[in-house]
Amino acid sequence: MVKLLVDDKEIEVKKGTTLLKACLENEIYIPNLCYLEEMEESVASCRMCFIAIEGEEKPVTSCTVKVTDNMIVRTDTPAVRRLQRSAFRLLLSTHHVDCRNCPANKRCELQRIAKLLKVGLKQKKLEQILKDTAIDESHPCLDYFPNRCVLCGKCIYVCQKQNGKAVITFAKRGFDTVVSFYGAGDLSAIPCGACNSCVEICPVGAITKKA
Amino acid sequence: MNPDIKEKPNQIFSGILEEAQRRKNEFEADSAPKIHIGVATCGIASGALETKKAFEEALDEQNIKARIHTVGCIGHCYAEPVVVIDYQESGFPPIFYPEVTPGKAKMLVKFFLKEGDPRLEHVLGATQENEMIPSVMEFSRFNQEKRVVMEKCGHIDPEDIYDYIADGGYTALEKVLRRDPVEIITEIQESGLRGRGGAGFPTGKKWDLARNAKDKDKIIICNADEGDPGAYMDRTLLESNPHQVLEGLVICAYAVGAEKALVYVRSEYPLAVKIVTKAILQAKELGLLGKEILGTSFNMDIEVFQGSGAFVCGEETALIQSIEGYRGMPQNRPPYPVHKGLWGKPTVINNVKTLASIPPIIKKGAAWYREIGTENSPGTAIFSIVGNVTHPGLVEIPMGVSLKTLIFDICGGIPNKKKFKAVQIGGPSGGCLPAEFLDTPIDFDSLTEAGAMMGSGGMVVMDEDNCMVDVARYFLDFTQKESCGKCTFCRIGTKHLLNILDRITIGEGKPDDLNMLQTLSEDIKSGSLCGLGKTAPNPVLTSLRYFLDEYEAHVNEKRCPGMTCRKLTAFYIDLEKCARGCDACVGCCPVDAVFTTSNRKKGIDQILCVKCGECMVACPPDYDAVMTVSPPELAPVIERPKEAVEKSK
Structure with a gap:
């Protein structure tokens, strides 16, 4: 076991645990979108879970750091909050905020983070840039909403895990990156009818079952 | 102790070396004139293949026997296509001819090879000291360079392994195979060599980490996924001297204890892919690669992997992902590739220039290498210098040379009497430095301190007409x-x-x-x-x-000081300078915005003008009457005469 100090609170966790997991297990919430406990390696793509470790010059992502004995951690320094707010505003600048009509309303991870960071969901600092396609309906039983998606990649991971071979994948690149269904030849062979993993795991309601 | 260590030179290699020497002697003993033509991508783009064909035709027509020797790129882009003619019987030393068009090629065959007149007005210089023609070594573009990595580029035929061997190639490998791998790593560590891919990580340290990694199965990757706009050092090296890179790769594998290596080269470099692939085959045939290299127990294979052109795949973790067949997306580090890389194996990823630095270091020793460059950045740096300089191209200089020396002395400064504004170093990851920084020495730390970075070596020089x-x-x-x-x-x-x-x-x-x-x-x-x-x-x-x-x-x-941003700039014609009756600008305007004024001078209709700048190019230098101004409202209003308005309707 390893003992460390997070925001002046002493916690004890198993050796080899990531800092993010250690905090979450001890009910210290750190904003995160792409982290899944069962993943072998952290994806570290959402850039939300910054924390400050004493002795380190800059905030680091807590999902990529393993705990060490006597580590002194702060989760709310100005530098940490600045990076988190900045990343969060960037995500919101590509997010179509329409909570009332969103299935994720009230369980949405973005709402939770907004509350913690005290950033309004309708941020005004950055220009809103939405994608042209509001709904990708190409999948026989799922709909995908690019302007809700935060590209955390959890859906692809669980799909792969559940079905051996993922039915969905990242497509295009850079700013245009989306999650996409790559039309398997025989549509009756896809497992999506009975499986609901991607819909359930999505933190923002970007994938829904077709009505 | 390594059982392969022997005092005596390797017998198999001695045989190869003899054959290489024999071929070289035979080539040199031939009294026929030799024509060396640079046919790397840059030369080909400037027409080197047409030039080569013109030489062949002219030799045929004039019934002259000469030997055409295709070589790689010498790095002097401003002079392409470059030809060196070595015609001993004429009494002249080997002569360097710049910009040899097919016409010039035919002319040189006729006058020089047939009649013995080297046509001095077309000569850049001689490549050897002599009493007849000034040597190119008198130019700072030549004499201030220090060639370690590019020493043989432009002199040897990249498609002939014997050319490289006769020039001292693979002797470092022969030497290495008689030594203990740990000694090699120590030598590289002592040389202070830092990775030339941009970050400047100590190469010897990387090798040492990989050697000590637990997994015995190790992989070496040569990173030739060069993608910075305007940078082409790696391509040139692979096209001009692939064997030096391969030799570095084999030495690295021997030192680290790997048996497998990959050359990751982007598929947009088809010539580099072709030449490296051929070089690997040639090295295998001679037993310098493959099973039991030079009769020792060391086995090693090199494969070529073609990248699909994503810039981010030059980043080592993304590079590994792409080889494994995934989307080229970087992963969090640690784990670093030296611990867990390709297929989970310890992997050393070195840049082309880093690997090409290895054979010279082994041959001449760490102490020799340390003497070049600065304390913290030993060795040389290769830059591809483009933009507003008189002599653009590839330049290899000792680290520590100032930006001023590089831009103004070696590359001839800013053309067209323009003023220097900034230099962009390190490509898209680098920064723009203004004139105050011209005294900055070029090395990893000084450039980073100034806000730019060494990067992989792209350098864009900008004059006053650029908008930052x-x-x-x-x-x-x-x-x-x-x-x-x-x-x-x-x-x-x-x-x-x-x-x-x-x-x-x-x-x-x-x-x-x-x-x-x-x-x-x-x-x-x-x-x-x-x-x-x-x-x-x-x-x-x-x-x-x-x-x-x-x-x-x-x-x-709303003003663009560099007069580059189109929306903020206007073109107008200075009526004081404009010549009556000249129509050069009228003809070239794609939108008929140029009109003739009542006194037969020209004016630009600002509403029609799309600011393409063609008129500025077309206006004869004697008049130089097309001007730019920003903000555009400042452009003097020249009324379009009534009849012109009618006519344009």
């Missing part, structure tokens, strides 16, 4: 397109930076934009996952730091 906001916009446009889309800061942040810069360059910048650019850039720099995102804002940050006045002029006055 537009330059920042250009590089951001590149990185934004090349972002893999994985992490939030790089994916969305660079898009916002680009949008703001776009807005500023069309005169729609808002007062708060500059603040936003600064803070967002800082956040992207500290928050991004990989090197691409971490360095992408550098062009913005450095131009904001050193050229804030230009940003302010765009935002506050």
Whole structure:
């Protein structure tokens, strides 16, 4: 076991645990979108879970750091909050905020983070840039909403895990990156009818079952 | 102890060396003139293949026997196609001819090879000291260079392994195979060699980490995924002297204890792919690669892997992902590739230039290498210098030479009597440095301190006619397109930076934009996952730091000081300079915006003008009457005569 100090609170966790997991297990919430406990390696793509470790010059992502004995951690320094707010505003600048009509309303991870960071969901600092396609309906039983998606990649991971071979994948690149269904030849062979993993795991309601 | 260590030179290699020497002697003993033509990609693009054909035809027509020797690139882009004619019987030393067009080739055959007149007006210089023609070594473009990595480029035929061997090639490998691998790593560590891919990590340390990694199965990768706009050092090396890179690769594998290596080269470099593939085959045939290399127990194979052109795949973790068949997306480090790399095996990833530095270091020793360059950055740096310089091309200089010496002495300074404005170093990850930094020595640490970076060695020189906001916009446009889309800061942040810069360059910048650019850039720099995102804002940050006045002029006055941003610039014709009756600009205007005034001079209809600048190019230098002005409202109004208005309808 390893003992460390997070925001002046002493916690004890198993050796080899990531800092993010250690905090979450001890009910210290750190904003995160792409982290899944069962993943072998952290994806570290959402850039939300910054924390400050004493002795380190800059905030680091807590999902990529393993705990060490006597580590002194702060989760709310100005530098940490600045990076988190900045990343969060960037995500919101590509997010179509329409909570009332969103299935994720009230369980949405973005709402939770907004509350913690005290950033309004309708941020005004950055220009809103939405994608042209509001709904990708190409999948026989799922709909995908690019302007809700935060590209955390959890859906692809669980799909792969559940079905051996993922039915969905990242497509295009850079700013245009989306999650996409790559039309398997025989549509009756896809497992999506009975499986609901991607819909359930999505933190923002970007994938829904077709009505 | 390694059982292979022997005092005696390797017998198999001695045989190969003898054969190489025999071929060289035979070539040199031939009294026929020798024509060396540079046919790397840059030479071919300037017409070297046509030149070669013209030589062959002319030799045929004139019935002259001569030997054409195709070589790689010598690095003097301004002079391509480059030809060196070595005609001993004429009494002249070997002569360097620049810009040899097919016409010039035929002329040289006729006058020089047939009649013995070297046509001195076309000569750049002799390649050897002599009493008849000034040597090229009198030019600073030649004599201030220090060639270690590029020493043989442009002199040997890259497609003939014997050419390389006769020039001392593979002797380092022969030497290495008689020594203990640990000694090799120590030698490289002592040389102080730092990775030439950009980050400058000590090469010897990387090798040592990989050697000591637990997994016995190790892999070496030569990273030739060069993608910076305007940088082409790696391509040139692979096309001009592939064996030096391969030799470095084999030595690295021997030192680290690997049996497998890959050359990761982008498929947009078809000639490099072809030449490296051929070089590997040749090395295998001679037993310098494959099973039991030179009769020892050391086995090693090299494969070529073609990248699909994503810039981010030059980042080592993304490179590994792409070889494994995944999307080229960077992964969090640690684990570093030396611990867990390709297929989970310890992997050394070295840049082309790093590997090509290995054979000279082994041959001449760490102490010799340390004497070149500076204390913390030993050795040489290769830059591809492009933009507004008189003699662009590849330059290899000792580390520590100042930017001023490089740009003004070696590359001939800024052409057309223009003033120097900035130099962009390190490609899209680098920064723009103004004139105050010209005394900065070129080495890893000084450049980083100044806000630029060594990067892989791209250098763009800019004169007073460049707009720094537009330059920042250009590089951001590149990185934004090349972002893999994985992490939030790089994916969305660079898009916002680009949008703001776009807005500023069309005169729609808002007062708060500059603040936003600064803070967002800082956040992207500290928050991004990989090197691409971490360095992408550098062009913005450095131009904001050193050229804030230009940003302010765009935002506050809607004025572009470099007169580059089209929306903020107008073209007009200076009636004092314009010549009566000249129609050069009228003919070239694609939108008929140029009209004739009542006194038969010209004017530009500002409403029709699309600001392509063609008229400026077409206006004869004697008049030089087309002017630019910013903001566009300042352009003098020249009325279009009534009948011209009628006519244009």
